[in-house]
Amino acid sequence: MGETVVAFRKPVAGAAGQLQAIRAESSDAAIVTTELNAFFRTKQVLRSVDLEVAKGQITALIGPSGCGKTTFLRTLNKMSHTVPGFRQTGSVRVLGQDIRTVADVETFRRSVGMLFQRPNPFPMSILDNVTLALRLAGVKKVQRREIAEERLTQVGLWQDVKDRLDKSPFQLSGGQQQRLCLARALAVEPSILLLDEPASALDPKSTRLLEDLFVGLSGRMTLVLVTHNLSQAKRIAARTAFMEAGEVVEYAATEALFSDPQDPRTAIYVQEHSN
Amino acid sequence: MTRRRFGSKLFAVTTGIAAGGPLVVMLVLMGVLVRDAWPAWRFQGLSFFSGTVWNMGNMYANTPIVRAGVQGAPGASFGILPLVVGTLYSSLIALAVGVPIALLTAAALVYLAPKRVSMWLSPVIDLLAGIPSVVYGLWGVEVLAPFVQSRLGPWLSHVLRIAPFFHGPVGTGMGLLTSGLVLAVMIIPIVTATTRELLAQVPRLPYEGAQALGLTSYESVRYVAFPWVSSGVIGAVILGWGRALGETMAVLMVSGNAANYLPTNIYSPISTMASTVAALLDSALTDFTGLAVHALALIAVTLLAITMATNLLARSLVALGRRGLEAEGERR
Structure with a gap:
């Protein structure tokens, strides 16, 4: 059953076999970390993080600035690992594979895939932004164009950009740019999407639009959302982890974490930051 | 109160003068050069550019010849086509060899090399840009020319025997290829240093976006980092080209100083405009009609015009390429 689904998708060349193998191995968790410690040189930024991220759900990470949630996401x-001086101990299994x-x-x-704090379109046309990774993976031009239209439609941008696909993405509004970046990430059909405060630079309307897209994607895809905005976590995340000083203090169903926090540190943070 | 107003007025005037300085210098320089070159233009006309014979004439004659109201030594003829060709070819070889190396070096320094390595290497490259050209020239004479004569030339000539311009007698090693290579070595530091500064200014986020999308570091640099600063990189290349076009001493030492000779292959001896002005000024000053010096001034005007034309051409290329792309983004 699962195999048929994989076979009917049109995955990017090369990734298909590996993804299939990964899927067969893993259970219902997309990401499992065990005793994960992370260091930048001598400074420890993650302290024995044990976390299971369920497949096909939105999982939120909240906590004060510098608590390690972005480092966790980027791990x-x-x-x-591209940052000089970064070191990891303990294990991180993503889609069943130890990273x-x-x-x-x-x-x-x-x-x-990953979406960043601020929209980061590439300095090339709107269309090329979506198709670059496909082109480098050897997907044919006609097919690239189809996928681009599909993805841009999916993120609700097609109507806005279909007449200026060869134009600069920097003319678009911030929200549109971020949705373009989402389409770009979706073009290579990721199984997991990492969201690093993706709406922090956007206005409320664009934020809602993006959140709706994330909800639409969950189910087919696993999303991990780092956010400062607690009501955002409440609105869209199935489960939420509260982090402080590199540790996961509490990890529970979102509803439970906000209404009935078990740890006093969580309670204080949630109370201070909800309004 | 009055003192403060006087101070700001003084500031405005001095900065105004300083800011207008380059333009004034440029205009004065061009005015003087053109005035100086004018008699040679009247004497020689368009054949100055198309002629292949440069001959300052019999400077020991007693009676000058007169053409278009300008006196010249008998037999004088000023055709600079070989010089133009030598200048353009050698500088293009320098770009073809030097620019790829410079861009790769800059990318490696910014994106690949460990911080400690690039911290040490970057000042070394800046230092290379400041080495006097006569030193490069000496190296060209003592090391590069013999190498071209005995190794590189024969090898190239054999490997590229189908390509007409690369096949042929290698000669003494002094010539077009050696000049181009010396120029390449001279422009690499300046192009590298400028490009490195540009790449260091590329924002982190788009580059990380490329990495996160599964692009290799080469692809991220090629498709995201370089396009981000493309106009600046082209500017850096023009800077290097300008240096190669105008380089005098080093080329004079390794060019083979061909007189009135159009290169037939890449090993042919050449002369460039800048090195000819330097080499011939001494004897031109003995021309009793003064025309030879005017002709050298006309070479200088031509060189200036070529440099400016390449600049404008490259700039308009950049503008054309950016229309509809980054230009709007920056205007916001």
Whole structure:
């Protein structure tokens, strides 16, 4: 059953076999970290983090600035590992694979997409932004164009940009740019999407639009959302983890975490930051 | 109160003068050069550019010849086509060899090399840009020319024997290829240093976006970092080209100083405009009609015009390429 689904998707060349193998191995958790510690040189930023992220759900990470939630997120697609002096102990299994055994990090990152704090379109046309990764993966031009239209439609941008696909993305509004970046990430069909405060630079309307898209994507895809905005976590996340000083203090169903926090630190943070 | 007003007025005037300075210098320089070159233009006309014979004439003659109301030494003829060709070809070889190396070096320094390595290497490259050209020239004469003569030339000539311009007698090693290579070595530091500064200014986020999308670091640099600063990089290349076009001493030492000779292959001896002005000024000053010096001034005007034309061409290329892309983004 699961295999048929994979076969009917049109995955990016090369990634298909690996993804299939990964899927067969894993259970209902997309991400499992065990005793994860992370350091930047001598400074410890994550302290024995044990976290299971369920498949097909939105999981939120909240906590004060500098609590390690962004580092945690960036460890999941090995972006942290590109920072000189970064060191990891303990294990991180993403889609069933220990990330330390990932040999081909480029293919791995295609299955774990990411959206950043601010929109970061590439300095090329709107269309090329969506199709670049496909082009580099050897997808044919006609097909690239189809996928681009599909993804831009999916993020609700097609009507706005279909007449200026060859124009600069920097003319678009911030919200439109971020949705373009989402379409760009979706084009390579990731199984997991990492969201690093994706709406922090956007107005409320664009934020809601983006949140609706995330909800629409969950189910087919696993989303991990880092946010400062507690009501955002409340609105869209199934489960929420509260982090402080590199530790996961509490991890529970979102509803429970906000209404009935078990740890006093969670209670204080939630109370101080809800309004 | 009055003192403060006087101070700000003084400031405005001095900064105004300083800011207008380059333009004034440029205009005065061009005015003087053009006035100086004018008699040679009247004497020679358009054949100045198309002629292949440069001959300052019999400077020991007693009676000048007169053409278009300008006196010249008997037999004088000023055609600079070989010089123009030598200048353009050698500078293009320098770009073809030097620019890829410079861009790769800059990318490596910014994106690949560990911080400690690039911290040490970057000042070394800046230092290379400041080495006097005569030093490069000497290296060209003592090391590069013999190498071209005995190794690189024969090898290239054999490997590229189908390509007409690369096949042929290698000669003494002094010539077009050696000039181009010396120029390449000279422009690499300046293009590298400028490009490195530009790449360091590329925002982190788009680059990380590329990485997170599964692009290799080469692809991220090629498709995101370089396009981000494309106009600046083209500016850096023009800077290097300008240096190669105008380089005098080093080329004079390794060019082979061909007189009235159009290069037939990449090993041919050449002369460039700048090195000719330097090499011939001494004897031109003995021309009793003064025309030879005017002709050298006309070479200088031509060189200036070529440099400005390449600049404008590259700039308009950049503008054309950016229309509809980054230009609007920056205007916001």
